[in-house]
Amino acid sequence: MSATSAATTFTPAPASADIGVYGLGVMGANLARNLARHGHAVAVFNRSHQRTERLMARYADEGAFVPASELADFVASLRRPRVAIIMVQAGAGTEAVVEQLRALLEPGDIIVDAGNTFYKDTQRREASLREQGIHFVGMGVSGGEEGALLGPSIMPGGTQESYDRLGPMLESISAHVDGTPCCTHVGPDGAGHFVKMVHNGIEYADMQLIAEAYDLLRHVGGLSVPEIAAVFRSWKDSELDSYLIDVTTEVLERVDPATGAAFVDVIVDAAGQKGTGSWTTQSALELGVAVPAIAEATFARAASSSSAQRRAVREAALDSGAREIGYDTAEERQSFIDAVRQALYGSKIAAYAQGFDEIATASTTYGWDVDLGAMARIWRGGCIIRARFLDDITRAYEAEPALASLLVAPTFATALESVLPAWREVVATAALAGVPAPAFASSLAYLDQLRAERLPAALIQGQRDFFGSHTYHRTDDPTGVYHVLWAEDGRAEEKWD
Known part of the structure; x- marks a missing residue:
């Protein structure tokens, strides 16, 4: 159950800790330090005892830590109702720790999973632990290792009773914007992890859109990497101001010390992923929600890593028809730069609208009653997608909580x-130039689909009725269910019960 160090064995402490952290990797250690810095007594434990020793050796003077060499001592050091935060790898590791803790905890105690866990696993664990009277909280934490230490955005789910115990501590360590903590109770069972999953999906889309803007500026606009960095830096004073724009600027300004080349040019162009983008896309399909920007961003990462296919297509020279597009004057080039900025902003609005629609649909499906305005509010600081325009999203949902789509909020x-x-113009130019901009294009198509009076889905439904007897509704009888007798003469139509 635990590993004991020969160097240091910590003496069991009485129940004095306000909260405990199991798992002292970078994220767990920083979260524990953050809690201690804010005046909370923190029990700390790690399966590999050396990490507990290292934390105490380096940071014991930052606050009240209660270290334990054995898991039973860790649990015993927590005051009731006990709160234990798990900061271990999602999946089998989390499952094992939950089982270890549930054997030692009592009704009313709280287990908090602060990893990137799939929300359906959280729902399953919450239901199982509820039978034992133990609260299980799936808690999203965004901001990386720096955020965990200095103030993340925190998205806890679970019961209101568990938040009453947890909330004051979590709010104290979260990021604050205008004096408001970037932490709130999201909703029951898997709501917290679902919202964090969608946050990450939006993050995928935002990053892909920024990357497409960079690609267009470079390969259509003809800008150098330093020039593009300057453009992104100038966008900080626009509606695009965000943490990701800042990160992009820093990456583009970096020069590789080994070669003297732009740092971005020495990085292999294959983007990795850890699954949350895929989960967001798969969950949207299950819920019947369109999230094309998030899906295209996820697919773009997969395509970037498909080295064999990319090489084969390049060697096939399938580039005929792509136009060489250039800008002869500074005015023309500046006009294109401004068009890309506008396209990026429009696509960003569409991507966030898709994410909030997915949260709203899941909230209705599972009875979570998620406050969408509150989600935008707690994303304003600490998290990766923090951005100026989240203030506008917050105000939009405060003005109309039942907003049909973020796209119709007056500001947007x-x-x-x-x-x-x-x-x-940018999407058309990208297509003509042969520069891939799937997230820009799909976001525009998403908007056009929603604004269209009539879609070709009518033809699809006719096709489905022909080969699969899937039936259809008529425009003059939208509640009726009809089927054409295609196998007979194709002229007769039946109304089905």
Whole structure:
């Protein structure tokens, strides 16, 4: 159950710790330090005891830590109702720790999974532990190792009773914007992990959109990497101001010390992923929600890593028809730069709208009653997608909590009307130049689908009725269910019960 160090064995402490952290990797150690720095007594334990020793050797003076060499001592050091945060790898590791803790905890105690766990696993664990009277909280934490130490965005699910115990501590260590903590109770069972999953899906889309903007500026606009860095830096003073724009600027400004080349040019162009983008896309399909920007961002990472296929297509020279597009004057080039900025903003609005729609649909499906405005509010600081325009999203949902789509909020509807001409021009230019911009294009198509009076889905439904007797509804009888007798003369139509 635990590993004991020959060097140091910590003496069991009485029940004095406000909260415990199991798992002292970088994220877990930083979260424990954050809690201790804010005046909370923190029990700390790690399966590999050396990490507990290292934490105490380096940071014991930062606050009240209660170290344990044995898991039973870790649990015993927690005051009731006990709270134990798990900071271990999602999957089998989390499952094992949950089982270890449940054997030592009592009704009313709380287990918090702060990893990137799939929300359905959280729902399953919550239901199982509830039978034993133990609260299980799936808690999203965004901000990376720096955020864990200095103030993350925190998305806890679980019961209201568990949040009453946890909330004050979590709010104290979260990021704060305008004096408001970037932490709130999201909803029951898997709600917290679901919202964190969608947060990560939006992050995928945001990063892909920024990367496409970079690619267009470089390969259509003809800008050098330092020039593109300067463009991104200038966008900090626009509606695009965000943490990811800052990160992008820093990456593009970096020069590789070994070669003297732009740092971005020495990185292999194959993007990795840890699964949350895929989960967001798969969950959207299950819920019947369109999230094309998130899906395309996920697929783009997969395509980037498909080295054999990329090489084969390049060697096949399938580039005929792509135009060489250039800009002869500074004015023309600046006009294209501004068009890309507008396209990026429009696509970003669409991507966030898709994410919030997915959260809203899941909330209705599972009875979570998630406050969408509160989600935008707690994402304003600490997390990876923190951005200026999250203030606008917060205000939009505060003004109309049942907003059908973020796209129709007055602020964003006006913005979209303004950027659409440039957005269309950029997507068309990308296609003509043969520069891939799947997230830009799919986000525009998403908007056009929603604004269309009539979609070709009518033809699809006719096809489905022909080969599979899947039936259809008529425009003059939308509640009726009909089927054409295709196998007979194809003229007769039946109304089905």
